[in-house]
Amino acid sequence: MADALTNRVAILQKTALFAELSEQELNYIAQRAVLRQFEPGELVFSEGEACPGLWIIETGRVRIYKSSPSGREQILAVEGPGSSVAELPVFDGGKYPASAASVNVARLLFVSKDDFQSLCLKHPQVALKVLRIVGRRLRGLVGIIEELSFTTIRHRLIAMIVRMADQGHRTPDGVEVTLPANQQELAAQMGTVRELISRNLSRLQAEDLIRMEGRKIIIPDLPALQKEIKDQE
Amino acid sequence: MADALTNRVAILQKTALFAELSEQELNYIAQRAVLRQFEPGELVFSEGEACPGLWIIETGRVRIYKSSPSGREQILAVEGPGSSVAELPVFDGGKYPASAASVNVARLLFVSKDDFQSLCLKHPQVALKVLRIVGRRLRGLVGIIEELSFTTIRHRLIAMIVRMADQGHRTPDGVEVTLPANQQELAAQMGTVRELISRNLSRLQAEDLIRMEGRKIIIPDLPALQKEIKDQE
DNA sequence: CCCCACATGTGACTTAAGTCATCGTCCACG
DNA sequence: CGTGGACGATGACTTAAGTCACATGTGGGG
Numbered sequence: 001m002a003d004a005l006t007n008r009v010a011i012l013q014k015t016a017l018f019a020e021l022s023e024q025e026l027n028y029i030a031q032r033a034v035l036r037q038f039e040p041g042e043l044v045f046s047e048g049e050a051c052p053g054l055w056i057i058e059t060g061r062v063r064i065y066k067s068s069p070s071g072r073e074q075i076l077a078v079e080g081p082g083s084s085v086a087e088l089p090v091f092d093g094g095k096y097p098a099s100a101a102s103v104n105v106a107r108l109l110f111v112s113k114d115d116f117q118s119l120c121l122k123h124p125q126v127a128l129k130v131l132r133i134v135g136r137r138l139r140g141l142v143g144i145i146e147e148l149s150f151t152t153i154r155h156r157l158i159a160m161i162v163r164m165a166d167q168g169h170r171t172p173d174g175v176e177v178t179l180p181a182n183q184q185e186l187a188a189q190m191g192t193v194r195e196l197i198s199r200n201l202s203r204l205q206a207e208d209l210i211r212m213e214g215r216k217i218i219i220p221d222l223p224a225l226q227k228e229i230k231d232q233e
Numbered sequence: 234m235a236d237a238l239t240n241r242v243a244i245l246q247k248t249a250l251f252a253e254l255s256e257q258e259l260n261y262i263a264q265r266a267v268l269r270q271f272e273p274g275e276l277v278f279s280e281g282e283a284c285p286g287l288w289i290i291e292t293g294r295v296r297i298y299k300s301s302p303s304g305r306e307q308i309l310a311v312e313g314p315g316s317s318v319a320e321l322p323v324f325d326g327g328k329y330p331a332s333a334a335s336v337n338v339a340r341l342l343f344v345s346k347d348d349f350q351s352l353c354l355k356h357p358q359v360a361l362k363v364l365r366i367v368g369r370r371l372r373g374l375v376g377i378i379e380e381l382s383f384t385t386i387r388h389r390l391i392a393m394i395v396r397m398a399d400q401g402h403r404t405p406d407g408v409e410v411t412l413p414a415n416q417q418e419l420a421a422q423m424g425t426v427r428e429l430i431s432r433n434l435s436r437l438q439a440e441d442l443i444r445m446e447g448r449k450i451i452i453p454d455l456p457a458l459q460k461e462i463k464d465q466e
Numbered sequence: 467c468c469c470c471a472c473a474t475g476t477g478a479c480t481t482a483a484g485t486c487a488t489c490g491t492c493c494a495c496g
Numbered sequence: 497c498g499t500g501g502a503c504g505a506t507g508a509c510t511t512a513a514g515t516c517a518c519a520t521g522t523g524g525g526g
Contacts, residue, residue: 066375068383076375091361092368097375120361127360128324128353134367135325141374142299142309142330148381149424150301152482182503191382193484198505385512415473426514431475468526475520482513490505496498 005030011058011109015082017129018056029119034110038102044085047099051089053112057081060106065188066098073188077140078103087130088137090116148191156190157200158228161210165222173211174220238263244291244342248315250362251289262352267343271335277318280332284322286345290314293339298421299331306421310373311336320363321370323349381424389423390433391462394443398455406444407453 008030012018018026035058038044044055044062055062062085065075076098079085089096090113102108120127147156161177168177179186183197190197204210209225211218219225241263245251251259268291271277277288277295288295295318298308309331312318322329323346335341353360380389394410401410412419416430423430437443442458444451452458 066379066383068379070383072383074378074382076378088364088368088371091364092372093365094368094372097372117361120364121357124354124357124360127357127364128350130364131321131324131353131360131367132326134364134371135321135327138321138367138371138374139325139327139330141371141378145307145309145374145377145381145424146299146301148378149307150299150303150305154482184503191378194504195485195506196483198503202505387512417473427474428476428515429513431473435475470523470525472523473521476518478516480513480515483511485510486508488506490503492501492503494499494501496500 004035008033008035008109011056015056015084016133017084017087017126020125020129021123025119025123029111029115032112032115036108036110038106038108040102040104042102044100044102044108045096047097048095051086051094051096051113053110054087054090054116055085055100056109056111057083057085058107058109060108061103062100062106062108063103064098064100072191072193074191075185075189076144077137078189084133088134144191153190153192153196154200154203155229157186157197158204158209158225160186160190161217161219162222162226162229165219165225168219171218174218175222177217177219179215179217237268241266241268241342244289248289248317249366250317250320250359253358253362254356258352258356262344262348265345265348269341269343271339271341273335273337275335277333277335277341278329280330281328284319284327284329284346286343287320287323287349288318288333289342289344290316290318291340291342293341294336295333295339295341296336297331297333305424305426307377307424308418308422309377310370311422317366321367377424386423386425386429387433387436388462390419390430391437391442391458393419393423394450394452395455395459395462398452398458401452404451407451408455410450410452412448412450 005027009023009026012021012026012030012033018029021029033056038060045051047066057079059081061078061080063075064077064079064085065073067073085100085108086096120130147159151159164177164180165175168175170176181189183194183201187194187197201210201212205212208220209228211220238260242256242259245254245259245263245266251262254262266289271293278284280299290312292314294311294313296308297310297312297318298306300306318333318341319329353363380392384392397410397413398408401408403409414422416427416434420427420430434443434445438445441453442461444453
């Protein structure tokens with residue numbers, strides 16, 4: 001049992017939210033936190049449920065999304081290890097505004113609302129930390145709104161590929177990146193349907209802006225691709 | 234000068250953010266705050282600018298919006314007296330994610346970033362308050378994303394009318410509401426263009442779901458209108 | 467009283483987005 | 497080894513959204 005506790009402390013130490021706290025304080029939270037494992041695709045919480053607390057991701061990835069009655073999905077964010085999920089609804093006492101599900105096998109630490117709130121009152125710098133994190137989240141949402149209301153799917157798709165190209169690796173033929181998920185998932189991330197992803201990728205390939213091999217994309221001329229998004233803005 | 238100060242304290246007392254503070258603390262902020270008046274349509278701040286602090290609205294309304302290079306606008310929120318604007322970018326040190334402009338003549342109180350941050354550290358309950366407010370804002374943004382990616386303009390327009398109907402007043406002919414702005418502005422609020430607002434309103438009228446007299450809308454059968462949005466969801 | 471700025475209505479058209487159906491490929495598993 | 501399921505490509509089509517051009521209306525200042 002003591003092992004589990006020190007383990008949880010170790011996890012907390014690696015998060016943006018709690019990194020600065022003393023060992024004592026980490027212990028305080030760790031004692032009150034619960035570790036739980038989720039299977040791939042398993043629901044962490046559902047839109048509209050009351051929000052009993054927040055989650056910290058130890059391993060795995062969690063997608064936060066809205067789904068429409070007709071079955072479409074719009075992904076709001078995908079969070080990885082060290083991130084927290086649902087920090088916000090904890091404070092305004094409302095329901096979860098969206099659903100969350102694990103992408104792969106994921107281990108999450110649950111911290112109850114009350115414990116977290118009292119922590120924030122005792123350590124104002126934690127509250128400021130939350131605000132910083134929430135700020136980033138808010139920017140993300142504003143970005144999604146901007147894309148949804150001003151741009152085409154082609155545009156969004158190119159933007160995503162260009163973003164990925166930053167971490168892609170160079171080859172003689174050009175920058176090489178790998179799609180992070182299947183087309184269904186990509187469609188959800190940009191608020192559309194699978195077919196349009198397929199079609200737009202085909203079209204980009206026909207225009208020689210990219211070359212595809214399965215989920216690998218080779219970008220022979222990155223500046224040309226970047227120019228595509230500048231042009232129509 | 235003393236008058237100006239007590240005046241500013243009175244303003245602060247009426248805001249959600251500072252309402253709970255003692256007179257001393259209000260004085261502290263009031264001394265450091267600056268009151269400024271904006272003309273209708275005047276820019277308060279622009280997307281991409283560094284964020285020196287936050288604004289409190291005393292009178293008037295402020296629209297927060299994104300604009301596209303092609304001239305389209307998407308309104309993220311419209312805030313009124315007692316609300317604060319740009320509480321968030323204050324904390325993460327980033328730029329403003331959107332622009333803000335006054336709708337009518339507006340008087341805003343400016344509080345610098347540093348003053349506000351130190352206030353939050355001294356009074357953790359202010360930080361929690363900010364988190365609550367930001368939570369509401371986040372819900373608003375998620376709602377916009379949901380509408381943009383799942384619904385039609387017709388749907389959004391009906392939803393807005395139904396929302397307004399809550400505060401509309403009953404007449405023998407049905408509930409009566411007044412459009413809060415011109416069609417250009419409404420279009421920006423729902424992320425589209427003026428023509429589509431006009432057309433959709435005409436169509437709703439042709440279907441006898443509403444009756445229009447200038448900017449006044451009479452809803453003969455509110456449940457029928459509500460049914461329209463339930464149906465296609 | 468006229469004219470202009472502004473808001474609105476609407477027809478005709480183009481384009482993006484989404485739907486439906488079908489087909490091929492790859493691969494894991496019985 | 498063959499079969500079913502997941503994934504992807506694609507044609508044909510419908511519909512929503514957006515663009516352009518222009519008509520109409522209305523209210524205030526010269």
